[in-house]
Amino acid sequence: xxxxxxxxxxxxxxxxxxxxxxxxxxxxxxxxxxxxxxxxxxxxxxxxxxxxxxxxxxxxxxxxxxxxxxxxxxxxxxxxxxxxxxxxxxxxxxxxxxxxxxxxxxxxxxxxxxxxxxxxxxxxxxxxxxxxxxxxxxxxxxxxxxxxxxxxxxxxxxxxxxxxxxxxxxxxxxxxxxxxxxxxxxxxxxxxxxxxxxxxxxxxxxxxxxxxxxxxxxxxxxxxxxxxxxxxxxxxxxxxxxxxxxxxxxxxxxxxxxxxxxxxxxxxxxxxxxxxxxxxxxxxxxxxxxxxxxxxxxxxxxxxxxxxxxxxxxxxxxxxxxxxxxxxxxxxxxxxxxx
Ligand SMILES: [Fe+2]
Ligand SMILES: [Fe+2]
Numbered sequence: 001x002x003x004x005x006x007x008x009x010x011x012x013x014x015x016x017x018x019x020x021x022x023x024x025x026x027x028x029x030x031x032x033x034x035x036x037x038x039x040x041x042x043x044x045x046x047x048x049x050x051x052x053x054x055x056x057x058x059x060x061x062x063x064x065x066x067x068x069x070x071x072x073x074x075x076x077x078x079x080x081x082x083x084x085x086x087x088x089x090x091x092x093x094x095x096x097x098x099x100x101x102x103x104x105x106x107x108x109x110x111x112x113x114x115x116x117x118x119x120x121x122x123x124x125x126x127x128x129x130x131x132x133x134x135x136x137x138x139x140x141x142x143x144x145x146x147x148x149x150x151x152x153x154x155x156x157x158x159x160x161x162x163x164x165x166x167x168x169x170x171x172x173x174x175x176x177x178x179x180x181x182x183x184x185x186x187x188x189x190x191x192x193x194x195x196x197x198x199x200x201x202x203x204x205x206x207x208x209x210x211x212x213x214x215x216x217x218x219x220x221x222x223x224x225x226x227x228x229x230x231x232x233x234x235x236x237x238x239x240x241x242x243x244x245x246x247x248x249x250x251x252x253x254x255x256x257x258x259x260x261x262x263x264x265x266x267x268x269x270x271x272x273x274x275x276x277x278x279x280x281x282x283x284x285x286x287x288x289x290x291x292x293x294x295x296x297x298x299x300x301x302x303x304x305x306x307x308x309x310x311x312x313x314x315x316x317x318x319x320x321x322x323x324x325x326x327x328x329x330x331x332x333x334x335x336x337x338x339x
Pocket of ligand 2: 141233236
């Protein structure tokens with residue numbers, strides 16, 4: 001990639017696909033770009049890549065659960081509550097594995113594709129040297145997170161002697177994204193849906209990570225992996241807010257209308273308790289009453305929006321002007337995010 005620059009904030013970037021993207025300093029706020037520049041410079045010092053020794057010996061305490069019981073979607077169901085201690089321990093181990101498998105899906109199918117789209121010039125705006133650098137760094141971070149959680153899964157499976165299961169293609173979060181994209185013929189609409197889910201993801205993922213990284217009752221290595229991930233995601237947060245702001249400011253009217261309509265949709269996809277995955281895991285574990293447990297949990301999970309905090313997404317939509325549009329206000333209302 002070649003970059004010519006007339007000033008720190010005004011660049012013309014030749015993207016790998018040959019497209020030339022002009023950047024308007026009046027659209028890209030100088031403050032945000034300066035922030036991206038600072039983030040790019042601080043990466044080597046703060047990124048968790050290679051800073052965590054995944055092979056270090058951690059005292060494994062077989063009595064400590066691998067996951068927080070109250071994060072199981074059926075934690076209070078009598079069939080789980082009355083299960084044997086051995087079965088409960090295995091289910092908690094799989095709670096940790098499912099959480100990590102889902103993390104891999106998010107990094108691989110939600111975040112990395114949008115970073116690549118940005119680098120190729122397929123997303124409106126985003127053209128500056130500092131932005132290209134932070135996106136490249138984000139790709140490295142996310143690849144490292146995949147390595148971290150894969151190693152964490154292998155460690156847990158070895159210590160608990162768990163069977164290997166292959167269920168990664170069944171996550172509702174990913175199938176919802178794919179179904180939504182399949183509704184449209186235009187590639188740019190697929191890109192907008194991908195942009196929306198990546199922005200929502202980066203808003204939500206940190207909340208969940210914070211919860212687990214403060215859970216001192218779980219295995220120390222599990223908490224360490226989540227804490228390292230949370231540090232990086234905390235650094236990502238302003239990057240994705242900037243991406244949303246800059247992309248929206250540089251969209252044409254048709255793109256803006258489509259993006260306003262689609263942005264709140266992924267919130268409901270994130271709310272999924274991934275009960276299809278759980279059904280498959282429990283069946284493979286030989287859990288008696290799997291169908292009743294899952295069917296009852298599905299029934300009780302109707303209004304799941306109540307259990308999550310999506311206020312940051314509303315604030316972001318307000319800040320970039322989406323809620324000032326009729327389509328934006330309608331879509332956030334339709335999805336139940338605003339009244
Ligand atoms: Fe990540
Ligand atoms: Fe991230």
